Amino acid sequence: MTQVTGRRVVVLAGGYGGAKLSHGVALAAAAREAEEADPLALTVIVNTGDDLELHGLAVSPDLDTVMYTLAGLANAETGWGVRDETWSTSQMLEHYGAETWFGLGDRDMATHVRRTELLRSGLTLTQATAELAERLGAPAHLLPMSNDEVRTQIRTADGWLEFQDYFVRRGQQDTVLEIRRRGIEQARPSAEVLAAIEGAELIVIAPSNPFVSVGTILAVPGLLDALLAAPAPVVAVSPVVGGAALRGPADRMLESLGGTASATGVVAHYRERYPGLVDTFVLDQLDIAEVPALEASGVSVDVLPTVMRSHDDRRVLAGAILANHLPD
Amino acid sequence: MTQVTGRRVVVLAGGYGGAKLSHGVALAAAAREAEEADPLALTVIVNTGDDLELHGLAVSPDLDTVMYTLAGLANAETGWGVRDETWSTSQMLEHYGAETWFGLGDRDMATHVRRTELLRSGLTLTQATAELAERLGAPAHLLPMSNDEVRTQIRTADGWLEFQDYFVRRGQQDTVLEIRRRGIEQARPSAEVLAAIEGAELIVIAPSNPFVSVGTILAVPGLLDALLAAPAPVVAVSPVVGGAALRGPADRMLESLGGTASATGVVAHYRERYPGLVDTFVLDQLDIAEVPALEASGVSVDVLPTVMRSHDDRRVLAGAILANHLPD
Numbered sequence: 001m002t003q004v005t006g007r008r009v010v011v012l013a014g015g016y017g018g019a020k021l022s023h024g025v026a027l028a029a030a031a032r033e034a035e036e037a038d039p040l041a042l043t044v045i046v047n048t049g050d051d052l053e054l055h056g057l058a059v060s061p062d063l064d065t066v067m068y069t070l071a072g073l074a075n076a077e078t079g080w081g082v083r084d085e086t087w088s089t090s091q092m093l094e095h096y097g098a099e100t101w102f103g104l105g106d107r108d109m110a111t112h113v114r115r116t117e118l119l120r121s122g123l124t125l126t127q128a129t130a131e132l133a134e135r136l137g138a139p140a141h142l143l144p145m146s147n148d149e150v151r152t153q154i155r156t157a158d159g160w161l162e163f164q165d166y167f168v169r170r171g172q173q174d175t176v177l178e179i180r181r182r183g184i185e186q187a188r189p190s191a192e193v194l195a196a197i198e199g200a201e202l203i204v205i206a207p208s209n210p211f212v213s214v215g216t217i218l219a220v221p222g223l224l225d226a227l228l229a230a231p232a233p234v235v236a237v238s239p240v241v242g243g244a245a246l247r248g249p250a251d252r253m254l255e256s257l258g259g260t261a262s263a264t265g266v267v268a269h270y271r272e273r274y275p276g277l278v279d280t281f282v283l284d285q286l287d288i289a290e291v292p293a294l295e296a297s298g299v300s301v302d303v304l305p306t307v308m309r310s311h312d313d314r315r316v317l318a319g320a321i322l323a324n325h326l327p328d
Numbered sequence: 329m330t331q332v333t334g335r336r337v338v339v340l341a342g343g344y345g346g347a348k349l350s351h352g353v354a355l356a357a358a359a360r361e362a363e364e365a366d367p368l369a370l371t372v373i374v375n376t377g378d379d380l381e382l383h384g385l386a387v388s389p390d391l392d393t394v395m396y397t398l399a400g401l402a403n404a405e406t407g408w409g410v411r412d413e414t415w416s417t418s419q420m421l422e423h424y425g426a427e428t429w430f431g432l433g434d435r436d437m438a439t440h441v442r443r444t445e446l447l448r449s450g451l452t453l454t455q456a457t458a459e460l461a462e463r464l465g466a467p468a469h470l471l472p473m474s475n476d477e478v479r480t481q482i483r484t485a486d487g488w489l490e491f492q493d494y495f496v497r498r499g500q501q502d503t504v505l506e507i508r509r510r511g512i513e514q515a516r517p518s519a520e521v522l523a524a525i526e527g528a529e530l531i532v533i534a535p536s537n538p539f540v541s542v543g544t545i546l547a548v549p550g551l552l553d554a555l556l557a558a559p560a561p562v563v564a565v566s567p568v569v570g571g572a573a574l575r576g577p578a579d580r581m582l583e584s585l586g587g588t589a590s591a592t593g594v595v596a597h598y599r600e601r602y603p604g605l606v607d608t609f610v611l612d613q614l615d616i617a618e619v620p621a622l623e624a625s626g627v628s629v630d631v632l633p634t635v636m637r638s639h640d641d642r643r644v645l646a647g648a649i650l651a652n653h654l655p656d
Contacts, residue, residue: 056445088414092438096463098445106434110420113441117384117426135424 006039007326010200010232014047014213015062016079016247017239018206019069020308024318025204026070026139027311031319040322042140043196044070047208048125049145049152049181049216052164054102055093057112058119061164062213063129063144064111071136073107079247082107101169126190143196145217148187152212153180163212172249175256179211181219189223197226202326205236205278207306209250210269211257218274233279233325236270237306237317238263241284246307263287267299282306282321334367335654338528338560342375342541343390344407344575345567346534347397348636352646353532354398354467355639359647368650370468371524372398375536376453377473377480377509377544380492382430383421385440386447389492390541391457391472392439398466401435407575410435429497454518471524473545476515480540481508491540500577503584507539509547517551525554530654533564533606535634537578538597539585546602561607561653564598565634565645566591569612574635591615595627610634610649 006029011022022044029040044066051060061080068074068082075081085105094100104112111132118128124147133142152163156174166174189197197203208214218224227234243262245251251261259265263283270278281299283291284306291301302324308314334357339350350372357368372394379388389408396402396410403409413433422428432440439460446456452475461470480491484502494502517525525531536542546552555562571590573579579589587593591611598606609627611619612634619629630652636642 055441056448057441082420086414086416086434088434089417089438089441092410092435093442096438096442096460098438098442106414106416106437107420109434109437109441110417110424110426113383113385113417113437114421114424114426120384132424 006041008041008043008196008199008201009322009326010196010203011042011044011206012203012208012214012217013044013062013066013206014208015050015065016208017237018044018046018062018208018213019066019074020314021204021206021237021318022066022140023069023311024308024314024316025322027315028319028322029139031315043143043200044140045143045145045193045196045217047145047213047216049150049212050163050167051149051151052102052162054104054112055098056116057109058116058125059102059104059112060115060125060129060144063142064108067111067129067133067136067138067142070138070140070142071133073136081105102164103168124190126192141192141196143190143192145189145193145223146187146220147190149183150187150216150220151182152216153182154212155179172252176211176249176253177256179215179257181216184216184219185221187220189220189226193223194226197223197230197232200230200232202322203227203230203232203234204321205234205270207237207239207246209239209245209248209253210266211250211253215273218277224274224277228276233327234277235280235282235302235321235325236266236278237282237321238266238284238287240266241307242286262290264290264294267294271299280325282317334369336369336371336524336527336529337650337654338524338531339370339372339534340531340536340542340545341372341390341394341534342536343378343393344536345565346372346374346390346536346541347394347402348642349532349534349565349646350394350468351397351639352636352642352644353650355643356647356650357467359643371471371528372468373471373473373521373524373545375473375541375544377478377540378491378495379477379479380430380490382432382440383426384444385437386444387430387432387440388443388453388457388472391470392436395439395457395461395464395466395470398468398470399461399464401464409433430492431496452518454520469520469524471518471520473517473521473551474515474548475518477511478515478544478548479510480544481510482506482540483508500580504539504577504581505584507543507585509544512544512547513549515548517548517554521551522554525551525558525560528558528560530650531555531558531560531562532649533562533598535565535567535574537567537573537576537581538594539578539581543601546605552602552605556604561655562605563608563610563630563649563653564594564606565610565649566594566612566615568594569635570614590618592618592622595622599627608653610645 155178
């Protein structure tokens with residue numbers, strides 16, 4: 001890891017949005033160093049409720065998206081997987097009659113092979129993740145939310161589905177009626193997660209899905225309490241802009257689970273479900289019309305350009321959050 | 329499998345030479361069918377003493393060489409692995425600090441991933457091999473010599489080495505002083521192997537290494553006895569032609585382990601070590617000068633073109649062995 005000391009920033013992240021904002025913080029950190037400002041020590045706490053076993057291998061889609069993005073290896077076109085990818089293993093697995101609806105490229109496959117080997121050798125997921133991320137040169141501490149297995153499941157009109165069955169195989173087409181997380185009662189945040197939260201100077205909730213990404217992290221028993229007890233300010237970036245999720249089904253989930261598909265709906269979700277957790281919400285400029293009503297109801301709001309199309313966008317958004325909220 | 333009934337031919341095989349002769353039998357079988365002769369049911373009993381675990385995956389190099397060759401997927405240039413191969417997984421594994429001295433291409437990787445998954449799900453190696461070979465359309469029954477783990481080890485001036493450490497990592501440069509096989513005492517031939525030997529109408533020992541390939545198969549307790557008790561004639565093809573092994577270290581092993589690097593040395597090895605096992609030896613035309621002395625000492629010899637450069641060579645050699653020795 002390139003940063004071991006510095007101002008301690010913690011990001012709670014799912015996959016795509018969490019990866020981009022985390023990368024923004026890493027880019028902002030590099031910019032600070034170039035200006036000889038105090039360095040940042042970035043820790044990303046990542047949802048593992050989307051994890052699954054494929055071909056006997058341990059696959060952690062959100063951890064990998066964050067890791068590849070931070071290491072500069074992400075596939076910018078797909079938003080998942082590794083760039084310059086080949087697909088030979090997957091094609092051959094298909095010859096063998098294996099199910100290949102979850103796309104695993106050859107470079108990506110190495111991650112799952114290696115992770116599985118490390119886990120089987122006795123490492124925790126936290127240790128295995130640290131080893132992989134360090135080898136790829138990801139400029140952050142990557143922490144799975146827990147070493148314990150948690151599996152998000154989605155209730156649809158067809159009954160309960162495993163998360164990736166809903167998300168990838170069925171393409172998020174089903175209306176989400178309910179969410180549950182197998183193993184969550186027994187899961188605990190790792191010691192590293194608790195230490196990162198306790199020692200943080202700023203905690204950022206990435207523009208990830210509030211239900212299946214951030215919601216799963218917050219559902220790990222003890223993790224929300226740790227966040228509520230942490231001295232650091234908590235800033236949450238809305239994943240809904242202009243009434244629609246930038247990616248994925250967050251907007252439809254807000255509606256089908258009893259809320260509103262809007263930035264205000266995201267704010268309401270966090271405030272009702274996790275009272276006292278978020279100190280400041282970051283909304284996009286596109287949603288500026290929603291700000292007065294929110295502020296009138298006592299919500300602290302920053303309006304920033306939150307749509308991260310370029311690396312510059314990532315750095316600018318993260319830099320603004322740091323400038324506004326990282327205590328001097 | 330394309331053949332389930334027919335004249336029952338069993339081949340004992342290591343990797344490259346065993347794969348080519350087995351393929352020859354399969355090609356001869358196809359030619360017989362085209363001529364509406366009675367079909368052949370080919371069973372290949374394969375050495376698994378060269379197996380190893382890499383990246384937590386179960387790798388069976390000889391089984392795979394035979395399977396890929398029979399399925400028409402072999403890499404003709406290297407003699408191992410799959411044709412039209414890519415190397416992305418291996419390159420990425422190297423980034424992760426994994427040892428990649430044993431070349432695993434991306435298509436090949438699928439075989440190990442799938443085999444490992446099948447074994448972990450509770451299948452025997454025999455069952456997993458049948459599943460893989462059938463999916464690839466290999467026109468033969470492929471049988472590992474045993475479902476039990478056996479690991480060949482090589483004593484060199486530097487001490488005992490695991491087989492692939494000697495063979496691949498150190499490139500067969502060490503003089504072989506002794507061979508042993510971890511797990512061999514507890515290993516047993518599978519029921520399928522014993523049934524194939526008992527029911528065979530012709531048994532062919534491929535031109536594979538007499539020590540580490542055929543020798544390891546014959547070292548599985550009970551397997552040699554089954555061969556000696558089998559009613560079928562046993563024909564052995566010399567892997568040494570013109571005083572040199574066509575591939576690999578068989579010639580040097582013959583010398584360092586107390587024999588002679590010649591076709592006659594191969595014959596002597598089999599006759600001394602396994603009395604009564606081989607009924608007929610197949611020598612190459614290049615070694616015709618050695619035949620009179622062998623025949624004078626009571627050895628039955630066929631002289632045939634044994635160097636298999638082309639698919640035609642494979643078919644012609646196998647066809648001649650079948651014509652000479654498969655009972656009417």
